[in-house]
Amino acid sequence: MIRGVSVRPNVGRRGVMDASIAEAVRGTNFSPLDWGIVGVYLAASLLIGFLGRRYIRNMADFIGAGRAVGTRLGIATMTGTEMGLITVMYSAQKGFTGGFAAFHIALFAGLVAFLVGVTGFIVVRLRELRVLTIPEFYERRFGRRTRILGGIMLAFGGILNMGLFLKVGSMFIVGITGLSEHGWALPTVMTVLLVLVLVYTVLGGMVSVIVTDYVQFVVLSVGLLLATGMAIADLGWRPIVDVVLAEKGAAGFDPLAEGGGFGWDYVMWMAFLGLVNCALWPTAVARALAMRSVHELKRQYRWSSISFMIRHLVPYFWGICAFVFVMRHAPDLREAFFPAEEGAPALDNLYAMPIYLGRLLPAGLIGILTAAMVAAFMSTHDSYLLCWSSVIVQDVVDPLCGHRLSTPRRIFWTRTCIVLIGLYILYWGLVYHGQDDIWDYMAVTGAIYFSGAFALLVGGLYVKRASSAGAVMALCAGSMAVLGLGPVQAMLGLEEGISGAKVGLMTIASTTLAMFLGSVLFPDPPQTQTPMKGAPTS
Amino acid sequence: MNFWITFWTILFFAAVAVFAGMSVWVTIGGWKDIRDLFRDLDREHKQDEEGGS
Numbered sequence: 001m002i003r004g005v006s007v008r009p010n011v012g013r014r015g016v017m018d019a020s021i022a023e024a025v026r027g028t029n030f031s032p033l034d035w036g037i038v039g040v041y042l043a044a045s046l047l048i049g050f051l052g053r054r055y056i057r058n059m060a061d062f063i064g065a066g067r068a069v070g071t072r073l074g075i076a077t078m079t080g081t082e083m084g085l086i087t088v089m090y091s092a093q094k095g096f097t098g099g100f101a102a103f104h105i106a107l108f109a110g111l112v113a114f115l116v117g118v119t120g121f122i123v124v125r126l127r128e129l130r131v132l133t134i135p136e137f138y139e140r141r142f143g144r145r146t147r148i149l150g151g152i153m154l155a156f157g158g159i160l161n162m163g164l165f166l167k168v169g170s171m172f173i174v175g176i177t178g179l180s181e182h183g184w185a186l187p188t189v190m191t192v193l194l195v196l197v198l199v200y201t202v203l204g205g206m207v208s209v210i211v212t213d214y215v216q217f218v219v220l221s222v223g224l225l226l227a228t229g230m231a232i233a234d235l236g237w238r239p240i241v242d243v244v245l246a247e248k249g250a251a252g253f254d255p256l257a258e259g260g261g262f263g264w265d266y267v268m269w270m271a272f273l274g275l276v277n278c279a280l281w282p283t284a285v286a287r288a289l290a291m292r293s294v295h296e297l298k299r300q301y302r303w304s305s306i307s308f309m310i311r312h313l314v315p316y317f318w319g320i321c322a323f324v325f326v327m328r329h330a331p332d333l334r335e336a337f338f339p340a341e342e343g344a345p346a347l348d349n350l351y352a353m354p355i356y357l358g359r360l361l362p363a364g365l366i367g368i369l370t371a372a373m374v375a376a377f378m379s380t381h382d383s384y385l386l387c388w389s390s391v392i393v394q395d396v397v398d399p400l401c402g403h404r405l406s407t408p409r410r411i412f413w414t415r416t417c418i419v420l421i422g423l424y425i426l427y428w429g430l431v432y433h434g435q436d437d438i439w440d441y442m443a444v445t446g447a448i449y450f451s452g453a454f455a456l457l458v459g460g461l462y463v464k465r466a467s468s469a470g471a472v473m474a475l476c477a478g479s480m481a482v483l484g485l486g487p488v489q490a491m492l493g494l495e496e497g498i499s500g501a502k503v504g505l506m507t508i509a510s511t512t513l514a515m516f517l518g519s520v521l522f523p524d525p526p527q528t529q530t531p532m533k534g535a536p537t538s
Numbered sequence: 539m540n541f542w543i544t545f546w547t548i549l550f551f552a553a554v555a556v557f558a559g560m561s562v563w564v565t566i567g568g569w570k571d572i573r574d575l576f577r578d579l580d581r582e583h584k585q586d587e588e589g590g591s
Contacts, residue, residue: 070571070574071571073568075564217565
């Protein structure tokens with residue numbers, strides 16, 4: 001049995017590629033042909049950015065594509081946005097460490113998105129209100145101060161959340177192409193990719209983002225399906241199952257098995273995250289709000305549930321294949337990832353999947369897969385940049401200016417924020433060498449926003465008596481998610497540590513309770529209750 | 539244990555098969571949606587210009 005493998009990688013350790021890993025990465029089949037494929041793809045993305053510019057006339061066009069997106073395009077853009085390279089990397093790692101038991105996360109992600117598509121929970125009411133961002137709903141329902149506070153927390157948590165995306169994504173590309181991480185390669189890849197994303201996002205806004213998402217969906221689908229088919233052909237399904245059974249036992253299949261890395265609290269947390277990812281996370285909600293009609297929105301969610309499942313399922317499977325490859329076909333890698341010597345440092349298992357794919361795929365195909373991963377990388381970055389910058393302008397700056405910002409000024413400031421956030425993630429990726437656990441870091445920074453948003457959206461949309469005091473209290477209660485960070489727990493003397501799942505569930509309970517108590521103790525005066533009607537916004 | 543092995547096997551292959559079919563549908567239909575999107579935006583902008591003039 002393999003035990004003691006770190007599920008959560010350490011940023012500091014990952015930042016320095018071990019010499020033996022660098023050697024393993026050099027075994028990649030990446031060729032000049034593959035560089036050509038990736039180059040053509042990047043040039044096409046840039047061209048689309050320029051072409052998208054002529055369709056931008058107002059803020060609804062820039063951040064909502066004029067609310068004119070059809071179902072199939074909506075599915076493509078939802079998939080392109082939510083299947084980021086960072087998701088692929090961490091999901092592969094989860095498959096590597098957790099085996100088939102990790103599939104439960106994918107199951108919940110798909111199931112919850114499908115249920116949202118059937119019921120329209122949260123997203124349909126938001127679309128009917130014709131808001132452009134979630135904090136805009138906060139203002140209509142709870143007043144301006146709630147919008148500003150919610151916007152600040154959303155932007156703060158969101159920008160922190162994406163702080164390491166650029167570096168981790170670039171590490172995959174540097175690794176699979178065989179470039180050494182040392183010296184110029186990593187910062188060059190980071191800078192080039194960032195500049196490309198900034199150019200087409202700043203120029204074309206949501207129109208460019210959606211069209212490039214479509215191209216990215218096509219490339220991603222081809223890459224995912226081909227690589228998965230080749231992995232099964234290479235290792236065989238039954239041998240994969242047998243190796244996982246032999247090495248991990250029941251814990252490799254049963255998410256509730258004792259001794260596994262999951263358990264009830266983790267499974268419950270993942271079920272909630274399924275809802276967060278499709279109905280609360282602003283980039284996904286932005287896709288819902290850009291749809292042409294409620295009917296098409298619900299159809300988009302029902303079909304996108306497949307994508308929400310696949311975006312985890314396929315990378316988990318790649319991670320499982322990498323595990324089987326390492327354990328049975330690559331003794332050098334087995335020693336590197338699972339050193340026999342007690343106390344010897346193990347190589348970061350985050351590299352297992354790209355190394356395996358680099359050795360599995362032939363020239364040409366590896367170029368398509370890399371283009372697919374570049375697609376995943378860029379489609380996530382463009383959407384996140386657009387989303388957080390529009391929140392800053394629409395939900396913080398504009399309300400603070402008394403909603404007097406003209407459309408050209410809003411677009412100008414949104415573009416400025418896109419560039420500033422881009423510079424921040426480049427800076428953060430280049431200089432950050434902290435010891436934080438990335439998985440916890442991302443979950444915690446995300447929870448700062450979404451735990452409060454859950455209470456506000458459910459309360460605001462479905463509970464008549466939900467008050468603005470309750471909303472502010474719930475938003476503030478969401479900040480207790482920082483207790484999930486290791487350094488914060490250490491600072492508070494929590495030697496044993498509390499799992500991120502437990503902290504997350506407690507935060508959700510706290511925000512819900514805060515909303516309830518605030519609404520009961522400090523109800524809104526009847527005359528200040530604002531009727532919410534669907535009205536177009538600028 | 540056999541239950542979980544069978545369950546995950548069926549889930550995986552069913553999801554991949556549906557995703558493959560959906561990819562073809564979205565690739566073809568998405569192209570049409572892009573043309574509709576540009577047409578709608580153009581029409582909307584023309585209406586705005588006519589209304590403003």
